Amino acid sequence: xxxxxxxxxxxxxxxxxxxxxxxxxxxxxxxxxxxxxxxxxxxxxxxxxxxxxxxxxxxxxxxxxxxxxxxxxxxxxxxxxxxxxxxxxxxxxxxxxxxxxxxxxxxxxxxxxxxxxxxxxxxxxxxxxxxxxxxxxxxxxxxxxxxxxxxxxxxxxxxxxxxxxxxxxxxxx
Amino acid sequence: xxxxxxxxxxxxxxxxxxxxxxxxxxxxxxxxxxxxxxxxxxxxxxxxxxxxxxxxxxxxxxxxxxxxxxxxxxxxxxxxxxxxxxxxxxxxxxxxxxxxxxxxxxxxxxxxxxxxxxxxxxxxxxxxxxxxxxxxxxxxxxxxxxxxxxxxxxxxxxxxxxxxxxxxxxxxxxxxxxxxxx
Numbered sequence: 001x002x003x004x005x006x007x008x009x010x011x012x013x014x015x016x017x018x019x020x021x022x023x024x025x026x027x028x029x030x031x032x033x034x035x036x037x038x039x040x041x042x043x044x045x046x047x048x049x050x051x052x053x054x055x056x057x058x059x060x061x062x063x064x065x066x067x068x069x070x071x072x073x074x075x076x077x078x079x080x081x082x083x084x085x086x087x088x089x090x091x092x093x094x095x096x097x098x099x100x101x102x103x104x105x106x107x108x109x110x111x112x113x114x115x116x117x118x119x120x121x122x123x124x125x126x127x128x129x130x131x132x133x134x135x136x137x138x139x140x141x142x143x144x145x146x147x148x149x150x151x152x153x154x155x156x157x158x159x160x161x162x163x164x165x166x167x168x169x170x171x172x173x
Numbered sequence: 174x175x176x177x178x179x180x181x182x183x184x185x186x187x188x189x190x191x192x193x194x195x196x197x198x199x200x201x202x203x204x205x206x207x208x209x210x211x212x213x214x215x216x217x218x219x220x221x222x223x224x225x226x227x228x229x230x231x232x233x234x235x236x237x238x239x240x241x242x243x244x245x246x247x248x249x250x251x252x253x254x255x256x257x258x259x260x261x262x263x264x265x266x267x268x269x270x271x272x273x274x275x276x277x278x279x280x281x282x283x284x285x286x287x288x289x290x291x292x293x294x295x296x297x298x299x300x301x302x303x304x305x306x307x308x309x310x311x312x313x314x315x316x317x318x319x320x321x322x323x324x325x326x327x328x329x330x331x332x333x334x335x336x337x338x339x340x341x342x343x344x345x346x347x348x349x350x351x352x353x354x355x
Contacts, residue, residue, distance in 0.1 A: 026335065066269060131300075162299070
């Protein structure tokens with residue numbers, strides 16, 4: 001049990017410091033660690049937990065809370081969440097003042113612009129990992145495509161697309 | 174650039190403000206953070222918020238969590254950070270754990286499994302839409318587009334670990350930004 005908690009702490013603390021550009025950039029690595037490396041759950045279960053985190057209020061990175069819960073109960077949930085949040089938060093605390101001081105420096109802008117392709121690619125990678133696991137059946141691939149198209153082309157609250165997708169899932173069942 | 178408000182908010186106000194943000198943020202918290210911090214509570218001006226967000230996007234970690242920490246620190250030091258972070262996470266964590274417990278309890282029922290398959294399919298579609306929206310500006314920068322698509326393929330198709338992919342893509346991107354002087 002303690003070993004599992006330590007594993008969770010190590011996985012999510014590492015992810016915390018790798019999450020350059022935000023939470024969704026670490027989605028592919030989180031899935032790889034949880035599903036492929038540690039076999040805590042199947043790719044389907046991972047996608048379901050992510051969907052749950054997205055359907056609930058709050059940051060989508062609460063998927064870490066759910067993974068911790070799934071693997072090691074309440075203690076796992078707390079360890080995974082804190083491990084994901086603390087290292088990056090401490091870094092933010094440490095660097096916040098410096099960032100303000102260098103706001104006019106050209107290198108700051110260059111680094112900010114230069115990171116855009118990497119973070120965009122990481123986020124797309126996370127999306128593809130989820131889509132690949134949920135789209136093995138063409139009917140569900142169509143649901144994914146509809147939600148993506150709807151979110152891009154209309155201004156409905158995204159929760160509507162989740163509700164409709166869940167209803168379609170029940171009907172297709 | 175002046176602070177939108179002269180008296181810095183207290184710990185309780187910070188906690189309650191971020192509690193509202195956490196509870197409102199269905200499918201993405203950042204728009205709500207802007208609404209509460211800039212429009213409703215006038216803690217930061219629009220420009221100050223954008224600059225602080227720039228820091229939070231630059232540093233590793235979930236953006237909105239970094240934002241809570243940085244904003245709390247600016248007004249009330251480490252205690253302020255803790256108040257904002259706790260406010261942001263407390264309610265959503267309880268809710269998500271209740272949902273998780275329900276899923277563990279009833280997840281075996283076929284109807285719940287079908288519901289979750291549909292929900293997961295929809296959720297991955299929403300993430301795909303976000304990814305496309307974030308990547309769309311790269312259309313005008315072919316080399317950046319190639320770097321981004323290459324990183325995505327390396328992670329999702331070749332299943333390479335994040336660290337080498339991130340380092341390679343970040344270094345290429347920064348070198349490119351220097352060469353083109355953008």
